Amino acid sequence: MIDVNRQGEVWVFAEQHKGKLEDTPLELMSKGRHLANILGVKLGALLLGSRVKSLTDKLRHYGADKVYLAEHPLLEHYQTNSYAKVIYDLIHKYKPQIVLYGATTAGRDLAPRIASAAKAGLTADCTDLQIGDHKPAGDNQIHKNLLFQIRPAFGGNIIATIINYDRWPQMATVREGVMPMPTPDLMRKGQVIEEKITLSQSDLPVEIIAEHTRPKKVNLKAARIIVAGGAGVGSKDNFRLIWDLANCLGAAPAATRAAVDLGYIDHDHQVGQTGTTVRPSLYIAVGISGAIQHQAGMSQSQKIVAINNDPEAPILQIAHYKIIGDLNIVVPKMIKTIKEKGIKEDTVAAGHK
């Protein structure tokens, strides 16, 4: 258990696979930078791997004051026990006040193992992080400058702010895509701290025997326009309307968790808390009621068009253009109008495969 250390740094786990940094830790650098500036402490990046020193420049360009470099042949592949051991030891040695992880498969596998060993708190899948004060009920002591770990929670339209004021470090995993990617500053300097790592085969109880990469069918994060369908679309056949509207706009087709669970479209297309978080120029929500979990993944869109036959649907509250009507009539009309305007069809969208 690690005590409160006000001088502690802000750390980001710089997840890399096969010598390439993941997007999420890079996105986290902007938020980490912001938190470290408010607290007046350094931002550290934790880089584990085998022969990954070349990545330290990039981490400094993205905002790290310090890169803690842990290189060892046994760290070549991500493995729960070896990574957890190294990070736990570093936390113990340097006592950071905040440690952030991307809510990737590896991040969600690793962070709870470390939290358990450190007997520290951990909040999963945050969509925002802030610094603020907390006064426990019935206690006069105010805990200042805590990490506010903000995430949508239980059963619908609530946002919970979680804090951890006595057992540090304050740790959180953060959803992919919820923080904007910082612009790298190629002139930025920083320090690389090479850690001496001792590991043996017994720190790797699990053996990787085969791996296979499934490329994503669609890159929602890169799409300028997204057309998304919800359970209201009604059937897989009817989901063709979403594909058609997306195709004539050069947009990427997407869906809510409900539509994915109903088998209308593949999970790669899911937007929301358990899917991809997107921030396109235009988001057209068709037959989507707008649960907070879905909104968490798309509310940052520049413009939102919502088509729904229920005037009470929550999605309409965040839409810039509300269309209350039957999607089976509205969508074909839209397609017709767009084609008349002669909007150039292109193949940016993943399209039909």
Add this chain to the structure above:
Amino acid sequence: MNDDGTVNRGALPAIFNPEDLNALEMALGIKDRFGGRVTVVTMGLPAAGAILRDALYRGADDAILITDARCAASDTLATSYILSCAVKKLDYDIVLCGRQAIDGDTAQVGPQLAEKLGIPQMTYIEQLIEIKDRTITIQRNVGNGWQQVKTKLPVLLTVTADANEPRIAAAKRLMKYKNAIAPVELEQKLKAENPNAAEGEIKELATRKCSELENKGLLIKQWNLDFLGADLKWCGRNGSPTKVHRIQSVVLAAKESKTIEPTDDGLSDMIHELIEDKIIA
């Protein structure tokens, strides 16, 4: 919600978390293929007894209810600690958990429990490949693909919905276990049936009934924190580093919003505006 921002679980029906059913199915599948016994453990209010009966109907050999008021307000860390105390009382080779619960979606309790037990974890399992010579091989979903990994038992697995199709209750087992009950549930039931009976009478009746049920193999085991020998420092609110600062009902609102008539003219104007604003090309 409770005043401290935690969920008032008493106000909610107890449900079998969907991916825990996949974990149970994997356990039953392992039993079918390789033998063994399947014990189901849950921590919850007395109403969670219903989940354990469901597990017995589907094929579990044994059921244990951890129920204690001092478990209330446990976060994932405290929950994993309490569960670890229970698992350590059992003779196990494989601990299976659902990948995540549908309330918090945190996926944290499995890995935390593995750490507390000091055993390896294999998360996001989409397929059990084999168990041979006390070595287990599985396929896990790693987000952008899959990975096949193996390790020596004991191990903790977290199972995803893609791993299998949970079996339904077997009619014969349903008939057998529909009267299975945990002592706390039995006491509540006896109180309801005998509203005028004194506390002592109920207790006496419950004790007698419990031993009858136990002889028939119909008593759901009930463990509290004293029985587990759990250190209260790590349980419930005390054992939970994370606290709720606040809960907000959020109504996000667009800054400028207009209603578009679902007519040709209305849609045409909207699309014209989006083109003017360079939102669409």
